[in-house]
Amino acid sequence: MSTSVTSRDTSRQETRGAMELTAAMLLSGTIGVFVIESGASPFNVVFYRCVFGSAFLGLYCLLRGFFKNHGFTPRKLGLAALGGVFIVFNWAFLFESYDKTSISVATVVYHTQPFFVVLLGAVLFKDRITAHKAGWLLVAFLGLVLVAGISSSDLSGDTAYLTGLGYALLAALFYGLSTIITKRVTGVKPHLVALVQVLLGIPLLLPFTQLGQSAHLGSGWAWLVGLGFIHTGVMYVLMYSSYQKLPTSKIAVLAFVYPAAAMVCDWAVYGHHVTWLQALGIPLIVAASLGINLGWRPRLRRTPETEPVTQPLSAPRRRTTV
Numbered sequence: 001m002s003t004s005v006t007s008r009d010t011s012r013q014e015t016r017g018a019m020e021l022t023a024a025m026l027l028s029g030t031i032g033v034f035v036i037e038s039g040a041s042p043f044n045v046v047f048y049r050c051v052f053g054s055a056f057l058g059l060y061c062l063l064r065g066f067f068k069n070h071g072f073t074p075r076k077l078g079l080a081a082l083g084g085v086f087i088v089f090n091w092a093f094l095f096e097s098y099d100k101t102s103i104s105v106a107t108v109v110y111h112t113q114p115f116f117v118v119l120l121g122a123v124l125f126k127d128r129i130t131a132h133k134a135g136w137l138l139v140a141f142l143g144l145v146l147v148a149g150i151s152s153s154d155l156s157g158d159t160a161y162l163t164g165l166g167y168a169l170l171a172a173l174f175y176g177l178s179t180i181i182t183k184r185v186t187g188v189k190p191h192l193v194a195l196v197q198v199l200l201g202i203p204l205l206l207p208f209t210q211l212g213q214s215a216h217l218g219s220g221w222a223w224l225v226g227l228g229f230i231h232t233g234v235m236y237v238l239m240y241s242s243y244q245k246l247p248t249s250k251i252a253v254l255a256f257v258y259p260a261a262a263m264v265c266d267w268a269v270y271g272h273h274v275t276w277l278q279a280l281g282i283p284l285i286v287a288a289s290l291g292i293n294l295g296w297r298p299r300l301r302r303t304p305e306t307e308p309v310t311q312p313l314s315a316p317r318r319r320t321t322v
Contacts (some may be wrong), residue, residue, distance in 0.1 A: 017241070017244070018242070020239075020242035021251065021254045022257055024238040024242065025254060025255065025257035026261050027230060028231070028235060028261065029261020029262040029264070031231050031262075032098050032103030032107065032262055032266065033265050033269050034223045034226050034227050034230075034231065035223075035227070036098060036099075037220070038217065038224050038227070039220040039223075040217060041210060042096045043205055043208040043210075046088055046092045046095065047201070047206065048224040048225075048227070049198075049224070049232055050088060050232075051202060052224065052225050052227070053198045053228040053231075054199045056233030056234075057232070057236070058199075060191065060233065061189070064191075066191060070189070070192055071187040071192075072188055072192070076186075076187070076188055079182070079184055079185050080188070083185070083193070083197060084178075086175070086177040086181070087174070087178040088201035088204060088205060090174035092208075093167045093171035094110055094168060094171035096167045097168040098164075099164070100160045100163055100164025102270075103262050103263075104259075104266040105148070105149070105165070105168075107263070108259050108263075108282055109144065109148065109168040109169060110168045110171055111172075111256075112144060112169070112172050112285065112289075113176055115136075115137055115289075116172050116176030116177075117176045117180060118133055118292060120176050120177060121180065132291070132295075136287075136288040136292050136296075137288070139284050139287060139288040139291070140284065140288035140292075142284055143288060144281065145281065146281025146284065147278050147282060148281075149277060190240045191237070198232060248293065249294055252289070252293035253290065256286055256289075
């Protein structure tokens, strides 16, 4: 009886976690619209996202009592801050990419983050890249080439599109660096880590921010407040709550609600859509990301020639020495 009750409770928890993560990824898909509609420059957007986001997260952590027994040590605080440097600049480069490519292309290219995590792990920590991971990286690269949709005019004329792709890849690289660093901050609520990072973003981005432009934003302020409260507050709370309830496999699959939602928003609001050739690359990146996250590897079927040869029972046994 107790086993069936526990099983039902676990199932309900997973269902709730899946709903929370789906909602968080749907919110993520609308970030591009909020950024563009604000009318602010990318660095201004990130600056105010940090301002309003830190206000929301600070109040949330206070009400939940997270500041008591916070678990921070000087080393953990330093790692959280270093991860914050990369996360806020990752936002700035991604938002730059929206303007020069499109929300759809930038988001799909940005979703190559898992491959940067693998490559950075190999470079920084000597993690071994297995044959199946190398294969998925190749699949992802082929998908990236197709999604990029680079034409001869991009190479010979205006290079804004290529620059936008570069920004999206740089954002993915910075996200990978932040992920590797932040994963080493253990024993601390992720909400507190996020709070440290957005608080750090305020003085960090101030030299790049043109505050004088803010006086002319008008209705753009509503979009900036939304980015802080909704996309850096509500979204993070939903995301971190879901992570505690879901296995890695479901998290990896549901993460792709984000680029799908972003592409729908880009089409519905701005009329942008990917070409058929670019559409061929999207499932390659999706499959490769899932393969990396879930450890997929090909199953090799044994042929009669490769089956092990068994010795007859009458064959003499070889004596083993220890």
